[in-house]
Amino acid sequence: MPKAIDELVRMHDVETLYDLMAEDEDWMIQLDAAEGLVKLNDRRGYEFLISAAQSEDEEVREVAREILDSPVMRDMKTQIDAEATRARQVHFETAHKRLQKGAKVFRYKMVYLPAGEIMSEDTLGEGFDVPALDNFGLEGWEVVHMLPRRSAVLVGSVDDHFVGAYFLLKREVRPDEAAELEK
Numbered sequence: 001m002p003k004a005i006d007e008l009v010r011m012h013d014v015e016t017l018y019d020l021m022a023e024d025e026d027w028m029i030q031l032d033a034a035e036g037l038v039k040l041n042d043r044r045g046y047e048f049l050i051s052a053a054q055s056e057d058e059e060v061r062e063v064a065r066e067i068l069d070s071p072v073m074r075d076m077k078t079q080i081d082a083e084a085t086r087a088r089q090v091h092f093e094t095a096h097k098r099l100q101k102g103a104k105v106f107r108y109k110m111v112y113l114p115a116g117e118i119m120s121e122d123t124l125g126e127g128f129d130v131p132a133l134d135n136f137g138l139e140g141w142e143v144v145h146m147l148p149r150r151s152a153v154l155v156g157s158v159d160d161h162f163v164g165a166y167f168l169l170k171r172e173v174r175p176d177e178a179a180e181l182e183k
Helices: 003-010 014-023 027-037 042-054 058-070 072-100 131-139 175-181
Strands: 105-114 143-151 160-173
Touching: 003 014, 003 027, 014 027, 014 042, 027 042, 027 058, 027 072, 027 160, 042 058, 042 072, 072 105, 072 175, 105 131, 131 143, 160 175
Parallel strands: none
Antiparallel strands: 105 160, 143 160
């Protein structure tokens, strides 16, 4: 980490570190500033590094992942995961109370189905069977949204084709299923 970033960390100058992370044109300075924020227990730096680890630029991804492998980052992840677990537990407890009072509680999940599992030949014009979605429906899940996924056929071409879809599913939890909430 450059001396200037180290000095900002020593001075606990969170705002300048954040500005560098968010606005500097040098991606290495951005990553160093993000690391400095994490050292000051500021999650914005950790979230920035997580995003950078998904960058299209291989070098940025590599450096971000290297930083994320440090003990300070692992400690931040442990802290974030523990807080998320506690918050999730509060949600489950609230859901149990809602069910006891007769209020509705829902579960949601997203599933991806490749085109081959969705589309088949419909020679008789009777529609398509989608066994995977049928199975979810038989378990009480309802499709509430579908987001198609497309892929370019030719590089640089406007042509694309359907390769599958993401389905957002919803299911109401009945009072007798309250024990299943945490699964």
